[in-house]
Amino acid sequence: MSDTPFTSATEFRSLLQDLPQPDQTALDGAAERNGQLTKPPGALGRLEDLAIWYAGWRGDARPALTAPQVVVFAGNHGVCAQGVSAFPAEVTVQMVANFKAGGAAINQLAHAFGARMDVHALDLDTPTADFTAGPAMSEAELVEALTVGWDAVDPSADLLVTGEMGIGNTTAAAAITLALFGGAAEDWVGRGTGVDDAGLANKARVLAAAMEANPSAKGDGLEALRCVGGREVAAMAGAMARARVLRIPVILDGFICTAAAAALDNVASGALDHAVAGHVSAEAAHGALLDKLGKSPLLSLGMRLGEGSGAALAIGVLKGALACHSGMSTFAEAGVSDG
Numbered sequence: 001m002s003d004t005p006f007t008s009a010t011e012f013r014s015l016l017q018d019l020p021q022p023d024q025t026a027l028d029g030a031a032e033r034n035g036q037l038t039k040p041p042g043a044l045g046r047l048e049d050l051a052i053w054y055a056g057w058r059g060d061a062r063p064a065l066t067a068p069q070v071v072v073f074a075g076n077h078g079v080c081a082q083g084v085s086a087f088p089a090e091v092t093v094q095m096v097a098n099f100k101a102g103g104a105a106i107n108q109l110a111h112a113f114g115a116r117m118d119v120h121a122l123d124l125d126t127p128t129a130d131f132t133a134g135p136a137m138s139e140a141e142l143v144e145a146l147t148v149g150w151d152a153v154d155p156s157a158d159l160l161v162t163g164e165m166g167i168g169n170t171t172a173a174a175a176i177t178l179a180l181f182g183g184a185a186e187d188w189v190g191r192g193t194g195v196d197d198a199g200l201a202n203k204a205r206v207l208a209a210a211m212e213a214n215p216s217a218k219g220d221g222l223e224a225l226r227c228v229g230g231r232e233v234a235a236m237a238g239a240m241a242r243a244r245v246l247r248i249p250v251i252l253d254g255f256i257c258t259a260a261a262a263a264l265d266n267v268a269s270g271a272l273d274h275a276v277a278g279h280v281s282a283e284a285a286h287g288a289l290l291d292k293l294g295k296s297p298l299l300s301l302g303m304r305l306g307e308g309s310g311a312a313l314a315i316g317v318l319k320g321a322l323a324c325h326s327g328m329s330t331f332a333e334a335g336v337s338d339g
Contacts (some may be wrong), residue, residue, distance in 0.1 A: 004150045009139050009222050013240070016268035017242050029061025036330040037337075046298075050276070050318055051325030056276050057249045058158060061328045065319050069157035070308050071239055072099055072106060073149065075232035076127035078136065082206045084171040086193045089127065094206050095165045096121045103307055106163055109312035113319065115161065119222030120152055122231035123284055131175065132209035135227040142226040142234055149238025151245065159315065160243040160250045161278070162236040162257055163308020167193070170283060170320040171203055173259035174198035175210045175228035179217040180266050190255065190284040219323055221266030229263070236260040251318065253311035254281035254304065258289050265293055279303060280312030 006012040030052040035041065042048065044213055055063050074096045080089050098104045099119045110117040128136035139144070153160060166172075170192035177188045185207035189200055211218065214227035225234045237260040243250050252275050254257050264271040272293060277300035280287045290297060298314045331338035 023059040028055035030055035047321035050321040068159040072163040073232035073235040074165040078130035080168040106307035113315040145231040145234035146238035149235035153242040161311040173256040179224040221263035250275040251278040251311040255283040255286040278311030
């Protein structure tokens with residue numbers, strides 16, 4: 001039984017208007033500590049900013065990262081009927097089994113960085129509707145997916161990574177970004193699982209049809225999730241929102257995860273202040289979307305797998321930042337002259 005504080009899209013929208021902020025005392029304390037560590041000012045570059053950011057959200061000027069959680073959501077998409085993917089929808093079910101058996105890349109990365117990993121499959125036998133002909137989901141279906149995401153977050157976690165699996169979901173992500181930021185369909189489509197040039201042109205055609213069939217999606221984050229998103233994309237948004245309410249920092253993954261995040265940012269400016277971009281993927285539009293959100297990626301490794309893999313790898317960067325911040329000696333403790 002869910003104890004979510006919303007039962008409608010309107011209530012979820014309202015919840016996003018009153019989100020917790022970082023702890024200013026912890027921010028100030030972390031900044032002060034950073035200025036006293038045995039290193040020249042700014043010598044650890046962005047690691048210093050990361051540690052202070054994390055400290056603010058956790059309410060601890062000298063925090064440790066000990067309980068990261070990776071959650072992978074899976075959903076199927078009716079728009080696959082338009083030939084937008086190089087793989088059949090059955091692969092979603094097969095990959096969920098692989099996640100649960102521990103055989104996917106994300107399993108290895110979660111294990112490598114000490115993260116708990118959970119998998120949630122959302123109605124894989126019932127794909128969303130083909131959004132070239134109308135909305136992908138009803139409001140009830142959207143709320144159900146947001147709720148799955150909300151309930152998936154472990155309140156005892158001290159970091160959240162959301163990942164996804166869903167054949168066709170790069171097309172859904174491109175449709176969300178087109179709805180929210182405009183431009184041409186060609187600006188936002190990418191090769192996803194590896195479609196060729198003709199496939200890329202087909203994706204652009206599908207996006208144009210999606211905008212025509214779903215005018216309410218334009219400029220509205222929740223309507224974009226409902227009309228041209230997917231269950232797993234909405235679930236990621238629900239999980240990120242829950243993390244914010246719990247003051248759990250978030251590392252964003254690739255294009256699809258960032259599209260889900262963009263929907264939240266559209267509804268409430270600042271809704272992503274608790275999130276950093278783990279990486280910039282090889283999916284063509286991801287870098288442009290991060291720029292729109294003002295998020296600078298921690299890593300750039302040419303990855304485009306999804307699953308939360310790039311964000312999970314970035315857990316190591318954040319752990320390194322916190323190890324230095326919280327573990328280093330101050331000049332006074334080390335007996336080193338600070339000039």
